[in-house]
Amino acid sequence: MTKGRRISYAVSGACALGAGVIAATVTAGPENIRFPEGYDKGVLYAVVDRHDIKQYRELWSTPEAVKAVREGRPIPHGTVLTLVQYQARKDDKGDPVRDAKGRFVKGDLVAYTVMEKRKGWGAGYPHEWRNGEWEYAAFTKDKQANAKANKNIKGCFVCHKPHEGQDFVISLASFSGAAAGASVARRTGPGIVSIGDFLFGPQKLTVKAGTAVNWTNTDDSPHQVTVQGQTEVRSPVLLKGQSTQIAFEHVGTYDYICGLHPNMKGTVEVTK
């Protein structure tokens, strides 16, 4: 008995020491993030209808972070952003049900993804995928570390990396309520693509060489036109109502995706 007790003493002593060492060097990895218990006492700064994957998503922040961004200050250390994924509730045909405002209705909880920013974090990552001082982690609906998703944690960094100019927070515009607002009309015409309900319309556009194609985002969610090929061309992130133009000089078939939602696909066919 005494022996057992002595061992457990020694172990807890070593643990305390170990924790001190880890805090000083900070090993990079999703294990740094604990499940953000009480996230829903913070600020619900956006609700995103993901038409592409039929999900209803809630985006939660801390009041301090929202205040800082609204005042034009950097996102403070200690900020935790929690994205909660729910199924969109569906009708008999499997289509998402809409509420009176045309928005999705919250269904079953699916999972959580979390970003957390702390001083000195991220130093252990290679430059190509480091996202400042952010760590990423995925949790199951039971609030447990999602081992499968965390194994490919690099995927989080890669997708958020192009948003370095807004401290890697893709939904940053929603912090100031800038993304909400009046609806934007869908335009049609030669060389014009409207983005709505997470679809490019028309999905396939044919233009003559030398034409500048214009994309306008009519969704509450941001999108980003990303033309694939040997040299990838990425438009700026388009908020609701914003447009971008890309000129096509050479005959060919150009496939493009949304840089934020890679399962959104479109094609520009350029003829003589």
Ligand code: HEC
């Ligand atoms: C395919 C690109 C992509 C990948 C991969 C990705 N995200 Fe995101 N993330 C987004 C987009 C787009 C948003 C904006 C909200 C939305 O559309 O759901 C977002 C938003 C977030 C937010 C809310 C704050 C913000 O940046 O807007 C968190 C937290 C988040 N992601 C965590 C993660 C974690 C953790 C992972 C990895 C497990 C991950 N993301 C992987 C595209 C991605």
Ligand SMILES: [Cu+2]
């Ligand atoms: Cu998109």
